[in-house]
Structure formats: C-alpha cells, structure tokens
Amino acid sequence: ILIIEDEKQLCQSIAEGLRMDGYEADTCFDGDEGLELCLVENYDLILLDLNLPGVDGLEILRQFRESDTSTPVLILSARGQIQDKVEGLDLGANDYLTKPFSVEELLARLRVTQRRLLLLQASGDADSPVFQNGKLKIDYAAGCAYLNGEELHLTPIEYKLLCLLSHNVGKVLTHTY
Numbered sequence: 001i002l003i004i005e006d007e008k009q010l011c012q013s014i015a016e017g018l019r020m021d022g023y024e025a026d027t028c029f030d031g032d033e034g035l036e037l038c039l040v041e042n043y044d045l046i047l048l049d050l051n052l053p054g055v056d057g058l059e060i061l062r063q064f065r066e067s068d069t070s071t072p073v074l075i076l077s078a079r080g081q082i083q084d085k086v087e088g089l090d091l092g093a094n095d096y097l098t099k100p101f102s103v104e105e106l107l108a109r110l111r112v113t114q115r116r117l118l119l120l121q122a123s124g125d126a127d128s129p130v131f132q133n134g135k136l137k138i139d140y141a142a143g144c145a146y147l148n149g150e151e152l153h154l155t156p157i158e159y160k161l162l163c164l165l166s167h168n169v170g171k172v173l174t175h176t177y
C-alpha cells in the first residue's frame with residue numbers, strides 16, 4: 001500500500017496501523033514523488049491525500065487512472081472538501097475517508113474495498129460474453145453452462161436463473177426478480 005500524505009505524523013501513524021494489521025506500507029510526503037511512485041511501482045492500493053505540495057492529489061489520480069484503471073485508490077480528505085471528493089470519485093477513486101479518521105475505520109474501509117474487488121473479479125467484466133467462477137462457466141453468447149468443463153443440461157428457467165445469479169454474485173435476490 002502506498003500512502004501519499006504530507007502530514008508526516010498522520011502518514012506515519014497510518015503506515016504503522018497498516019503494518020500492525022499485516023499490510024506492507026510505503027510512505028510519501030509530496031505530490032511529485034507520489035505521482036512518480038504510483039506510476040513506476042506496482043502497489044495493490046493507494047491512499048491519497050488531496051492537498052499536497054507539488055502535484056495535487058486530484059491531478060495524481062487523473063494521471064494515474066490514464067495508465068491504471070484497476071488499482072484501488074482511497075482519497076483521504078479534510079472535512080468540507082465535498083466538491084473535491086465528488087471530483088475524486090468521478091476521476092476513478094474507489095472510496096474516500098474524511099479526516100480525522102481512526103485507523104480502525106481505515107482498515108474496515110480497506111476490507112470493504114477488497115471484498116468489492118473480489119466480487120468484481122468473480123462476476124467478470126459486465127461486457128464479457130463468458131462468465132467463469134470456480135468450476136462454473138457460462139457462455140452467454142452460446143446460451144450454454146458448464147460445470148468442470150461438462151455441459152449442464154438445464155431447463156430454460158434454470159438457465160435464466162443461473163444467468164441472473166451470475167450477474168449478481170454476492171447479492172441476495174428475492175423471488176420477485
């Protein structure tokens with residue numbers, strides 16, 4: 001995890017909290033270095049302050065998202081920067097935390113972000129004609145489903161139900177769907 005935050009004490013206490021929870025954390029205190037690090041290194045997640053010396057956080061996010069659309073970015077911002085948060089989310093940030101926040105809250109948000117990513121990976125790209133999750137594969141274009149590579153013989157209703165569930169991995173659907 002890369003933490004780009006110019007309040008050194010805050011940055012270091014976040015890093016400490018992350019390390020205590022088993023994450024590896026790098027710290028960075030200015031925008032120029034932050035931008036370079038996230039473009040050059042391969043982080044699993046980036047915590048990004050908005051007001052930074054050098055390149056500001058939103059500009060870092062803009063440039064980072066031009067080359068990397070999948071690495072999660074969480075914005076750390078001060079109270080009252082609502083417009084910046086909205087802009088950050090529009091630029092592709094995954095979530096934001098309002099300062100001051102506790103390390104426990106940050107860790108909880110990280111877990112939420114990770115769960116969302118896992119669900120996204122399991123459900124695959126929405127435009128993908130093939131769904132794959134474990135032993136199950138659905139070829140939407142061909143209208144076929146496979147388990148362990150063997151075609152499943154499903155009734156039309158069963159097939160429709162399977163497709164519906166595959167598009168809603170991790171969600172509970174009611175019978176009214």
Ligand code: CA
Nearest residue numbers: 006049051052
């Ligand atoms: Ca700052």
